[in-house]
Amino acid sequence: MASQGRLSVPLPDDVVYIEPHPRRVQAVRNGRTVIDAERALLMHRRHHPLTYVFPADTVIGIAAELEPHVPGHVVVPWGSVDTWIEEGRRLVHYPPNPYHRVDCRPTTRQLRVEVAGELLVDTSETIILFETALDPRLYAAPQLVRSDLLRPTATSSYCNYKGVATYWAAVVGDVVIEDVAWSYSDGRAGTITLQLVK
Incomplete structure (x- = not known):
């Protein structure tokens, strides 16, 4: 989503912002819950959709990629599960952005x-x-x-x-x-x- 505002100093393209995301996030694959976390993080990167980052011990039985910006945490590609759920609501395409009003x-x-x-x-x-x-x-x-x-x-x-x-x-x-x-x-x-x- 394109921003309509601007920063006084342009941000470099490689800046990554990571913040706590205390909502319950679940992922289901083949009818089985493979993620059920209340300690997820959100990773913001320019020109990329928002990404959930999970403590490695909350991801069970599914391939995950280590996230180099957050030791001990992993990223699960969005399309590798059948359903994403945040606080009981099914999500499509991407996590909701806490700064989107x-x-x-x-x-x-x-x-x-x-x-x-x-x-x-x-x-x-x-x-x-x-x-x-x-x-x-x-x-x-x-x-x-x-x-x-x-x-x-x-x-x-x-x-x-x-x-x-x-x-x-x-x-x-x-x-x-x-x-x-x-x-x-x-x-x-x-x-x-x-x-x-x-």
């Missing part, structure tokens, strides 16, 4: 989206989502969106911070625009918010 705030910023002459949404009752290194996004509650003009698509995506996104196509007469919006469940049955691509 996702903040949602009620706002009166206007969200207006029109497709083929039909208004999908036109409201100032929005939620703005600020997420580290990304542009702000406006979301609208489903009752404010012409959901009769939307249908779910086969597209989905996963974010370690927001969960699984469902994508929607706009259908106005013969006009179909795929993936014009996406939504995240907020944990309450049947309740979603939509972010519409402008």
Whole structure:
């Protein structure tokens, strides 16, 4: 993820930052737990995804690589296990970054989206989502969106911070625009918010 800020002095590419990560991290391979650790470390390196680093005695029955920056600790390649779990939540792609923020705030910023002459949404009752290194996004509650003009698509995506996104196509007469919006469940049955691509 590209940074939108800057440091007063550029960091060398070979700088490695390692910090305690006191969350419970588990890894499962072939139905068997091969890592169950509450003493993991996180290793930050430029141009690399975050990496878990484990005390060697917490990794059982799976190949691991010694981490030269942390004696007595090892790294397990992400793809060498079937499932990674942090505090009970299944992870995809990478460990969550403790410095990555996702903040949602009620706002009166206007969200207006029109497709083929039909208004999908036109409201100032929005939620703005600020997420580290990304542009702000406006979301609208489903009752404010012409959901009769939307249908779910086969597209989905996963974010370690927001969960699984469902994508929607706009259908106005013969006009179909795929993936014009996406939504995240907020944990309450049947309740979603939509972010519409402008």
